[in-house]
């Protein structure tokens with residue numbers, strides 16, 4: 309999937325010249341960075357691994373004539389977040405995409421508390437710090453866009469991935485509130501809430517996904533929704549999964565998710 313010429317111009321006019329994409333070394337972040345490069349945005353691309361970022365830089369430079377800065381930083385640590393902020397100094401940033409994140413799954417009582425807290429820091433604390441810093445900057449320049457990666461698991465509790473779903477509920481709720489609060493200042497905030505997407509995610513989360521979207525099926529819908537919606541459910545599979553649950557009371561949605569996530573994590577309990 310590609311952005312139309314009209315859509316590329318809209319994004320550039322509203323949010324150009326530079327975008328920051330965290331988690332750009334893989335999956336959804338990589339797809340968003342690729343689409344933005346194609347639209348002519350200069351990019352600050354972030355991930356933990358510098359070698360992977362250099363490969364992404366080569367890939368992006370081969371197809372577009374844009375400036376690219378790399379920042380390798382673990383955002384579970386405050387210094388990692390500071391590194392991203394530092395590299396953005398003096399750069400005309402108009403777009404922040406926070407895609408760095410990961411999931412966990414399995415029986416909660418058998419999980420590592422260290423890992424669960426680390427995930428909370430990456431998915432919520434780092435996202436909050438970056439959103440806070442760049443919202444202030446965007447409000448003062450009276451324009452900007454912020455995309456926060458939520459998930460379809462954000463809309464109800466999810467047995468066997470309870471803490472991951474809770475981190476995404478935080479992201480979803482934060483984005484919904486900020487979208488209204490920052491709109492009068494010319495700043496657009498979007499919660500992107502995909503269903504399963506084939507990326508590095510499932511391996512790290514130890515989930516077995518039977519159906520999934522490709523990152524190329526979610527990137528364009530996310531960028532098209534920015535400035536037009538508060539929440540996007542990118543891809544047909546996401547819409548089918550979320551809408552099929554929508555009429556159920558919340559307790560029943562949790563029961564359905566018990567079955568769904570139970571299947572995705574069954575291998576861990578054999």
Ligand SMILES: NC(=O)c1ccc[n+]([C@@H]2O[C@H](COP(=O)([O-])OP(=O)(O)OC[C@H]3O[C@@H](n4cnc5c(N)ncnc54)[C@H](OP(=O)(O)O)[C@@H]3O)[C@@H](O)[C@H]2O)c1
Nearest residue numbers: 331333334335336356357383408409459504505507508509
């Ligand atoms: N895939 C799905 O099914 C799905 C569905 C809904 C929502 N999401 C959300 O979408 C976002 C992107 O996930 P994805 O599917 O693209 O997964 P992915 O392919 O695993 O990419 C995750 C990205 O986050 C970075 N990252 C992870 N931990 C980090 C840390 N401590 N510090 C800095 N960077 C870190 C990774 O960098 P390295 O490569 O250096 O590790 C990578 O660039 C996540 O927030 C995820 O929760 C994913």
